[in-house]
Amino acid sequence: MKVSEALATRISCRAFLPDPVPEAVVRRILDHAKQAPSGGNLQPWIVRVLAGEALAALKAEVAAAMETHPMGRPTEYAIYPEPLIQPFHARRKTCGEQLYATIGVPREDKAGRLRQFRRNFEFFGAPVGLFLFLDRTMGPPQWSDAGMFLQSVMLAAREEGLHTCAQEAWAMWADEVERHARPPEGAMLFCGMGLGQMDEAHPINTLRTEREPVERFAELIGF
Numbered sequence: 001m002k003v004s005e006a007l008a009t010r011i012s013c014r015a016f017l018p019d020p021v022p023e024a025v026v027r028r029i030l031d032h033a034k035q036a037p038s039g040g041n042l043q044p045w046i047v048r049v050l051a052g053e054a055l056a057a058l059k060a061e062v063a064a065a066m067e068t069h070p071m072g073r074p075t076e077y078a079i080y081p082e083p084l085i086q087p088f089h090a091r092r093k094t095c096g097e098q099l100y101a102t103i104g105v106p107r108e109d110k111a112g113r114l115r116q117f118r119r120n121f122e123f124f125g126a127p128v129g130l131f132l133f134l135d136r137t138m139g140p141p142q143w144s145d146a147g148m149f150l151q152s153v154m155l156a157a158r159e160e161g162l163h164t165c166a167q168e169a170w171a172m173w174a175d176e177v178e179r180h181a182r183p184p185e186g187a188m189l190f191c192g193m194g195l196g197q198m199d200e201a202h203p204i205n206t207l208r209t210e211r212e213p214v215e216r217f218a219e220l221i222g223f
């Protein structure tokens with residue numbers, strides 16, 4: 001698969017088939033992704049991947065915790081800046097509205113939106129859940145390195161015919177994740193990522209988010 005094809009076909013998959021992903025495939029994806037660059041070659045990513053009973057146990061614990069904290073717990077890092085200025089606020093709103101439209105959940109259907117939000121904590125049915133942690137001493141440059149690693153995982157997954165969904169929402173359940181994923185002392189959860197076969201028939205996977213054209217975010221000077 002060409003890189004351009006992997007980039008074009010990568011979407012955030014929010015409905016997976018339950019078909020397991022062999023451990024060898026997960027290892028191959030990580031083996032490719034480890035080539036991601038990082039400032040000073042720090043390779044700051046700390047990864048834990050859960051499947052089978054380990055994943056089921058985490059999902060069960062989070063489902064129980066959601067009974068008392070339906071909106072999750074406060075996160076250690078701010079998922080979005082406060083306030084979220086324009087044009088970013090508008091982009092986020094559009095993306096949310098388009099997502100809920102795919103499954104016919106209108107803005108006023110709070111219960112329907114909450115139901116969909118909670119699907120995050122089932123990894124949208126993915127058989128594999130990856131978690132990315134960073135040491136708490138790491139700063140913005142290393143978080144950026146982690147982003148490059150995550151995109152590398154997503155593209156390598158495409159080459160395997162698999163799909164992914166990065167999920168910051170898991171930061172709301174960092175304690176539960178830590179208990180099950182057992183990162184080293186001092187590591188902080190950035191996000192989760194579901195990995196598996198896409199359920200092509202599910203309407204939620206019809207969402208194709210928009211992008212600004214190159215001229216809107218880049219200026220090429222001196223050509």
Ligand SMILES: Cc1cc2nc3c(=O)[nH]c(=O)nc-3n(C[C@H](O)[C@H](O)[C@H](O)COP(=O)(O)O)c2cc1C
Pocket residue numbers: 010011012013014095120165166167168169170191207208209
């Ligand atoms: C770091 C990161 C965290 C994300 N967290 C979530 C999440 O918690 N739940 C979710 O449904 N989507 C999440 N997304 C997916 C974004 O909403 C998605 O990438 C964006 O809307 C663009 O759509 P696309 O990935 O389909 O191209 C996340 C994406 C990234 C890169």
